[in-house]
Amino acid sequence: MGLLQAYKMAIKSIRSNKVRSFLTMLGVIIGVMSVITAVAFAEGTTKQITDQLSSLGTNLINVYITGRGSNRQVTYEQLKEFGDKNSEVISAIAPEMSINSATTKYGTNVRDTRIIGTTSDYEKTKVRGAQSGRYLMEIDNDNRQRVAVIGTAVVNDIFDGNNPIGESIKIDGNVFKVVGVLAEIADGSDSSDDDQIVIPVSVAQRMSQNSQINNYAILATDSESVDAAMIVLEEFLTKIYGDSNSFRLMNAAQMLDTLGSVTGTLMLLLGGIAGISLVVGGIGIMNIMLVSVTERTREIGIRKAIGAKKRNILTQFLIEALMVTGIGGTIGLMLGCGVIFSIGRMGIVPSVYSFKWMTLSFGISLLVGVIFGIFPANKAANLNPIQALRHE
């Protein structure tokens, strides 16, 4: 007897008991669906955060001065001097002074965009230069030159995509000369890193009538130096502020590590819970199959009397269990993909279709079918034909 026959018999048996088959499958359906949805949810969240963190650069240390409980203030010059002294671990220090919404005008075209006051070192810390024209230079800061390097979103909007270099724009009423266009990193979309204008920090300080710089982007010489750089930075700033509450140091690589271990645990937890539901589904299958074997004792007796071997009966019941879990797994996969798609559409978490986890959960559901099907199938195969035929 070939597998095709066993498969046909299984289909017949599943179809002749539709409601029961469906209820049996339900455990597997829910199990597979929850595995892939849970994993997709975890992976989607991880991806979202990882992308954001990686875009910050892994050698980059961000310094946020909160100034809480302290009147003292670190200046750019002090930090610069500190950086020069620790050049073996720190390769660049750039101030980051943001004006979140400034009105930028070119002729009659107007756009609200983000202004960042910084220095030429910002090119190194952000690993992002000018795609045309030039970037900020040290002399721009020294001489408080009103020059601007603008993002492509700004170019596309107020310059209608024309070459802006050499043109004059007005930012909050001050005239700036456009000297360069920032390398595009976000397809020029609105409110992205392409929707910003970089100007000398000395000019930004004057425009906002505020000399205090609260954010710095500090670049470690390489990924190995990040930890050392953070230690010396922490010491230096603690000395200035008297305590470590007045500032915060952040590094993307460290955060990625932490995130990785957190999401790893999360995935294990979710996967574990979903896995348990698959096992419970498997026990359900075993239960129903055992009932089915008892119910079909006479049929098994007949089959054996007319020449079915142990192997034939075993295959028949095992394939039936496999079919139930296989169909259940497929339905679970489809429902799961539907849920992932809907979550993605609602914009809660980006949709991540993990092929690895889909195959894995489907594979596990088949495995559940074999493991929990083998006991009832074996019981059926070992029935004594004489007694089975007498069974009512």
Next chain:
Amino acid sequence: MIQIENMYKKYIMGDNVVNALNGVDLHIREHEFVAIVGPSGSGKSTLMNMIGCLDVPTAGRFFIDGYDASKLSDDQQAEIRNKKIGFVFQGFNLIQKLTALENVEMPLIYSGMRAAERQKRAVNALESVGLGDRVHHTPTELSGGQQQRVAIARALVTDPPIILGDEPTGNLDSKSGKEIMQIFKNLNAKGNTIILITHDDHIAEQAKRIIRIMDGKIIEDREVS
């Protein structure tokens, strides 16, 4: 065809040992039509289980169609049942959710025949018992006599040398019973060896040879004139 020498079968029931077969010698030749009769508990069912290769004897020798069938594994027994023996039971023993055709096809599935050939043979077998117009009916849509004819078709379909009937008319009205007996007679005329187990002397008289069994022993073996 069937050669049984000094066969014993003991069952242990609690503390008692039951000698269901107590030294049976029996020789059945090809083309015979044999009725095995005896009251219940006489051992005739045990003898039928032995001849049908559903069980193995405790002692004794047993040959079926030249094969030593006294010491077979479960799977070897299944093979002999499939190839050499066609069973017809008192309770028909059809699978309720399968159609007549599918029931008849089943032994051929286990012998590994291909679908097209299988169907052709199953339809032929059903036609030979006069059910050519009922192939797609399920057992519940058929009368008792018709169901037993499906069972006979299933027994015939592998073309086995031996047809073994266990009270095949026991659940039927007298008219259907007559029809079934007629089919057995026709099969015997065509060359099949027929062995019927019955407690009904009227049925037994229609066979050509009657073997009477009591307390696990053959007490009478005569030709019917």
